[in-house]
Amino acid sequence: MQATEFLVKEAWELLEKSMVYFRGRPVGTVAARDPYVEALNYDQCFMRDFVPCALLFLTNGRSEIVRNFLIETLALQSSDKQMDSFNAGQGLMPASFKVELWDEEQYLTADFGEHAIGRVTPVDSCLWWLILLRAYVKATGDIALAHQPEFQQSIMLILKLCLADRFDMYPTMLVPDGAFMIDRRMGVFGHPLEIQALFYGALCSARELLAGRRGEFYKQIVNQRLSVLNLHIRQYYWIDLKRLNEIYHFRGEEFGESAINKFNIYPESIPYWLTEWIPETGGYLAGNLGPAQMDFRFFTLGNLMAIISSLSSDRESQSIMDLIEQRWQDVVGYMPMKICFPAVEDLEWKILTGCDPKNVPWSYHNGGNWPVLLWSFAAAAVKTGRTELAWRALEIAERRLSEDEWAEYYDGRNGRLVGKASRKFQTWSIAGYLLAREFLEHPEHLALISFTDDPEMLEWMCYAREGYESQKC
Ligand code: GLC
Numbered sequence: 001m002q003a004t005e006f007l008v009k010e011a012w013e014l015l016e017k018s019m020v021y022f023r024g025r026p027v028g029t030v031a032a033r034d035p036y037v038e039a040l041n042y043d044q045c046f047m048r049d050f051v052p053c054a055l056l057f058l059t060n061g062r063s064e065i066v067r068n069f070l071i072e073t074l075a076l077q078s079s080d081k082q083m084d085s086f087n088a089g090q091g092l093m094p095a096s097f098k099v100e101l102w103d104e105e106q107y108l109t110a111d112f113g114e115h116a117i118g119r120v121t122p123v124d125s126c127l128w129w130l131i132l133l134r135a136y137v138k139a140t141g142d143i144a145l146a147h148q149p150e151f152q153q154s155i156m157l158i159l160k161l162c163l164a165d166r167f168d169m170y171p172t173m174l175v176p177d178g179a180f181m182i183d184r185r186m187g188v189f190g191h192p193l194e195i196q197a198l199f200y201g202a203l204c205s206a207r208e209l210l211a212g213r214r215g216e217f218y219k220q221i222v223n224q225r226l227s228v229l230n231l232h233i234r235q236y237y238w239i240d241l242k243r244l245n246e247i248y249h250f251r252g253e254e255f256g257e258s259a260i261n262k263f264n265i266y267p268e269s270i271p272y273w274l275t276e277w278i279p280e281t282g283g284y285l286a287g288n289l290g291p292a293q294m295d296f297r298f299f300t301l302g303n304l305m306a307i308i309s310s311l312s313s314d315r316e317s318q319s320i321m322d323l324i325e326q327r328w329q330d331v332v333g334y335m336p337m338k339i340c341f342p343a344v345e346d347l348e349w350k351i352l353t354g355c356d357p358k359n360v361p362w363s364y365h366n367g368g369n370w371p372v373l374l375w376s377f378a379a380a381a382v383k384t385g386r387t388e389l390a391w392r393a394l395e396i397a398e399r400r401l402s403e404d405e406w407a408e409y410y411d412g413r414n415g416r417l418v419g420k421a422s423r424k425f426q427t428w429s430i431a432g433y434l435l436a437r438e439f440l441e442h443p444e445h446l447a448l449i450s451f452t453d454d455p456e457m458l459e460w461m462c463y464a465r466e467g468y469e470s471q472k473c
Contacts, residue, residue, distance in 0.1 A: 014145040018427045025066040032423040042133040044096040047125040052431040066425045091157030095122035123179035123448030126158045127198035134205035135448040140437040146209045171228040182365040187352035190290045198437040201309035211427045240283025254284035282323035298341045321386045333414030336393035343367030369415030371429040
């Protein structure tokens with residue numbers, strides 16, 4: 001048997017073993033099956049960790065587990081989510097759930113963040129759930145499931161949570177620190193890119209799933225939000241050499257409507273590393289944007305999901321792939337791929353992470369390398385026609401995955417060391433590898449997760465952009 005074939009076989013066997021059964025039916029997968037350390041909550045099924053598994057099952061005609069997962073998590077959405085007598089929002093989806101035995105009967109219990117380290121809110125769970133439901137419908141044609149009243153209700157509850165009027169001036173979604181894959185304090189509160197890219201994908205999904213009169217009403221709100229969100233991100237989050245030059249010459253303290261530097265970004269906040277790092281051709285979407293705050297770090301998943309969901313324009317998507325190609329050692333290194341670049345160090349690490357020993361520079365969320373990111377890289381590569389890059393990354397990953405027992409993450413500037421507190425046999429590392437292969441070998445499967453630009457919205461955006469450009473002159 002060839003080495004690749006062996007690896008694929010091993011990965012599938014491990015994935016089968018990670019499956020969670022509830023009253024005899026498969027409903028998800030555990031986060032990790034590491035025999036060497038205490039499980040903590042890694043023996044639970046996490047919403048975000050299940051995503052690559054679900055997509056993989058769907059591409060392999062095994063939709064039953066995904067259907068069960070959607071039905072069970074829908075039921076959990078309306079269960080009690082309480083911490084210290086406070087009731088969290090009704091539409092919230094759990095970060096994770098587990099099967100428990102009570103009087104010889106199995107029950108599912110969910111964690112909405114009230115047990116998680118740091119009591120973090122899993123905002124991404126709601127967004128991924130919508131994206132998964134749409135992927136399921138796309139793969140199976142079973143729109144009847146999404147049209148069931150409980151599902152329609154569930155979609156609307158999530159939309160209500162996401163679209164509620166808040167104290168905010170931007171169309172982007174405001175979230176606390178650690179609201180997504182980076183679920184510890186890392187200075188990613190406010191309007192982080194990853195949440196915006198998932199928000200965009202979730203809204204695109206909802207618009208395909210909504211039905212009936214109330215559905216039509218929500219569709220209009222969703223459409224409106226999609227176009228302003230798209231415009232906002234493409235306009236203000238984009239960074240390339242040209243844009244960096246503009247920011248470098250920004251004037252501060254501009255008042256009123258004609259301000260060019262709308263968020264009052266001070267040029268002095270451009271980090272030293274960036275002027276060296278930004279390639280001649282290539283660019284990316286900034287990690288975050290707020291008043292006098294632009295997070296210049298490169299966050300991989302946010303950028304890749306922006307490509308996949310068409311939140312970035314075709315030209316921007318190509319530029320993001322250019323950047324990854326040109327900064328290969330930094331972003332891919334010895335294990336695809338880096339979660340964010342660069343790491344925060346010294347005083348900045350102290351302030352941003354609160355001295356988190358797990359997030360020391362170039363480890364875990366703070367510049368660690370995560371094999372799970374391989375699937376979204378492969379998807380983005382297929383979408384942009386840059387598959388040679390994803391094949392290269394896959395080949396690099398294949399050298400280590402099995403030998404390192406499917407580690408959760410890697411440490412070091414180029415991801416050479418298995419992460420200090422990394423789990424072994426991490427399910428999404430396993431599924432991420434298989435799914436990356438799947439997308440490269442069967443590019444048609446990309447349709448499950450990707451979206452294309454809506455021509456009507458593009459027209460509206462051109463119009464709005466013209467207004468913006470004329471203000472600048
Ligand atoms: C870690 C990761 C999180 C993941 C969880 C389970 O907390 O930060 O994204 O869902 O482990 O694998």
